[in-house]
Amino acid sequence: MITIDDFxxxxxxxxxxxxxxxxxxxxxSPDRFREACIQLMPPPDAEVDVVAGIDARGFIFAPVVxxxxxxxxxxxxxxxxxxGVDLLESGVEMEYGSADLTVSAGxxxxxxxxxxxxxxxxxxxxxxxxxxxxxGGAASVRFSFLMEIEGLEGRxxxxxxxxxxxxxx
Amino acid sequence: MITIDDFxxxxxxxxxxxxxxxxxxxxxSPDRFREACIQLMPPPDAEVDVVAGIDARGFIFAPVVxxxxxxxxxxxxxxxxxxGVDLLESGVEMEYGSADLTVSAGxxxxxxxxxxxxxxxxxxxxxxxxxxxxxGGAASVRFSFLMEIEGLEGRxxxxxxxxxxxxxx
Numbered sequence: 446m447i448t449i450d451d452f453x454x455x456x457x458x459x460x461x462x463x464x465x466x467x468x469x470x471x472x473x474s475p476d477r478f479r480e481a482c483i484q485l486m487p488p489p490d491a492e493v494d495v496v497a498g499i500d501a502r503g504f505i506f507a508p509v510v511x512x513x514x515x516x517x518x519x520x521x522x523x524x525x526x527x528x529g530v531d532l533l534e535s536g537v538e539m540e541y542g543s544a545d546l547t548v549s550a551g552x553x554x555x556x557x558x559x560x561x562x563x564x565x566x567x568x569x570x571x572x573x574x575x576x577x578x579x580x581g582g583a584a585s586v587r588f589s590f591l592m593e594i595e596g597l598e599g600r601x602x603x604x605x606x607x608x609x610x611x612x613x614x
Numbered sequence: 615m616i617t618i619d620d621f622x623x624x625x626x627x628x629x630x631x632x633x634x635x636x637x638x639x640x641x642x643s644p645d646r647f648r649e650a651c652i653q654l655m656p657p658p659d660a661e662v663d664v665v666a667g668i669d670a671r672g673f674i675f676a677p678v679v680x681x682x683x684x685x686x687x688x689x690x691x692x693x694x695x696x697x698g699v700d701l702l703e704s705g706v707e708m709e710y711g712s713a714d715l716t717v718s719a720g721x722x723x724x725x726x727x728x729x730x731x732x733x734x735x736x737x738x739x740x741x742x743x744x745x746x747x748x749x750g751g752a753a754s755v756r757f758s759f760l761m762e763i764e765g766l767e768g769r770x771x772x773x774x775x776x777x778x779x780x781x782x783x
Binding site: 453455458459465467469472473474475478479495498500501502504505506507508509511512515516517518519520522525526527528529549552 | 622624627628634636638641643647648669670671673674675676678680681684685686687688689691694695696697698718721
């Protein structure tokens with residue numbers, strides 16, 4: 446079982462006032478990485494048809510969780526990174542910086558979607574992704590995060606959604 | 615076994631003259647994704663201590679290959695994305711655009727490194743990553759790519775390195 450001690454911390458990165466939790470030590474150990482992926486798994490009774498990984502660190506965990514569940518994966522990326530005419534788009538305000546995210550609509554309609562990202566902070570990104578997926582006809586949306594920063598109240602912002610956090614700080 | 619027909623293609627993306635091969639259909643199928651990861655595996659006699667995934671699509675395949683090999687993973691990211699004082703840096707000229715890449719030196723010295731990325735085009739990124747890893751004391755560097763664009767001669771640029779390509783086009 447991974448805990449907050451498995452992360453490295455860097456104060457004032459990428460900007461002043463932000464304490465950055467680095468996942469590198471978790472990735473460096475195949476056992477810790479596997480444990481982290483287990484902690485990201487949804488409850489056994491959860492219905493999941495597709496796992497949506499958020500660029501870039503969500504991409505690291507989403508495929509392993511998807512393989513464990515026996516389902517496919519889809520990418521949530523910043524606008525301009527993905528081709529296609531069927532892209533859903535969303536405007537996002539994040540803890541620092543901002544980004545417009547896109548996802549291919551084809552894999553979303555009627556599907557139960559598990560969204561995976563590394564950090565739940567204010568929940569701004571997650572809310573925007575949920576809105577985008579629901580607009581695209583997702584049957585349900587749930588979330589798994591590697592780390593939840595409790596003081597920033599992202600869980601409250603995601604009220605009504607199932608939220609799994611591997612580590613809460 | 616995945617083939618070139620498993621990719622979607624988009625002409626003139628992200629810029630005119632580039633034919634973009636989209637991995638989305640491979641990710642959407644858990645079986646095809648697993649097959650792709652098997653095709654990325656190095657030869658059975660290859661010595662690999664750590665898998666380096668290149669941001670962002672290398673992040674999708676590197677963890678599964680690393681887990682299959684029973685080794686850890688490290689991230690190769692654009693400059694400014696990773697904290698730390700022990701970062702190796704490299705200048706890169708890519709098929710389109712350019713980027714400075716970084717990797718944490720801690721996981722490289724004395725290690726046999728398997729680098730994973732989605733596309734081998736001219737080999738500019740791969741050469742820059744190899745140079746960076748060797749400067750950081752890697753014991754060896756080898757590569758696996760999901761797709762190799764043969765006409766751009768990246769394999770010649772990587773002469774002397776072991777190169778695995780899941781699909782050659």
